Amino acid sequence: AQSVSQHNHHVILSEAASLELGCNYSYGGTVNLFWYVQYPGQHLQLLLKYFSGDPLVKGIKGFEAEFIKSKFSFNLRKPSVQWSDTAEYFCAVVGSGSARQLTFGSGTQLTVLP
Amino acid sequence: DAGITQSPRHKVTETGTPVTLRCHQTENHRYMYWYRQDPGHGLRLIHYSYGVKDTDKGEVSDGYSVSRSKTEDFLLTLESATSSQTSVYFCAISEMNTEAFFGQGTRLTVV
Numbered sequence: 001a002q003s004v005s006q007h008n009h010h011v012i013l014s015e016a017a018s019l020e021l022g023c024n025y026s027y028g029g030t031v032n033l034f035w036y037v038q039y040p041g042q043h044l045q046l047l048l049k050y051f052s053g054d055p056l057v058k059g060i061k062g063f064e065a066e067f068i069k070s071k072f073s074f075n076l077r078k079p080s081v082q083w084s085d086t087a088e089y090f091c092a093v094v095g096s097g098s099a100r101q102l103t104f105g106s107g108t109q110l111t112v113l114p
Numbered sequence: 115d116a117g118i119t120q121s122p123r124h125k126v127t128e129t130g131t132p133v134t135l136r137c138h139q140t141e142n143h144r145y146m147y148w149y150r151q152d153p154g155h156g157l158r159l160i161h162y163s164y165g166v167k168d169t170d171k172g173e174v175s176d177g178y179s180v181s182r183s184k185t186e187d188f189l190l191t192l193e194s195a196t197s198s199q200t201s202v203y204f205c206a207i208s209e210m211n212t213e214a215f216f217g218q219g220t221r222l223t224v225v
Contacts, residue, residue: 034213043216100145102214106156
């Protein structure tokens with residue numbers, strides 16, 4: 001069965017600090033990978049996605065992620081965070097099979113201090 | 115926003131009663147999902163569907179059933195609600211080469 005691990009449960013940063021959130025997955029085949037963000041009281045919104053091609057993916061709001069196949073990782077990065085980035089971040093994976101089971105990690109709460 | 119509507123948005127029910135949550139889409143997407151979100155657990159997959167009448171269990175399917183009799187509707191039923199099923203439930207839709215799009219969520223409280 002596929003699974004996703006997010007090792008950082010709560011990250012606290014000051015504004016302008018750099019961010020890196022870890023995501024590792026387990027799946028025996030080709031995957032599609034995603035990072036979603038959830039602001040308080042809202043539903044999940046897509047930050048970025050990887051399907052194929054360049055393993056360095058750029059998303060909205062200055063976020064990027066790098067797919068490292070050999071490490072089964074898809075870490076999220078941002079060079080300089082803002083107070084408005086305070087939210088919960090979820091990594092997700094879907095396998096290449098036709099059923100497309102979409103599995104999420106347990107999430108990382110990011111708090112950015114002004 | 116993608117055309118996904120969850121109903122009801124809020125519900126309070128008593129232990130032991132049946133409850134059905136509805137997810138309706140206007141995007142004609144093949145894949146539909148039901149998740150529950152609880153603090154510290156992220157989104158856990160309950161059931162998902164990869165076509166009309168094609169469904170499968172997720173990691174937390176016990177106590178839940180689903181039905182998909184037409185492309186646009188995916189129903190989640192709690193046959194006999196328990197307090198442990200108090201949660202926020204999200205529906206999502208996707209296609210083969212797209213990300214998943216989420217509904218606004220249903221807050222269910224079982225008392």
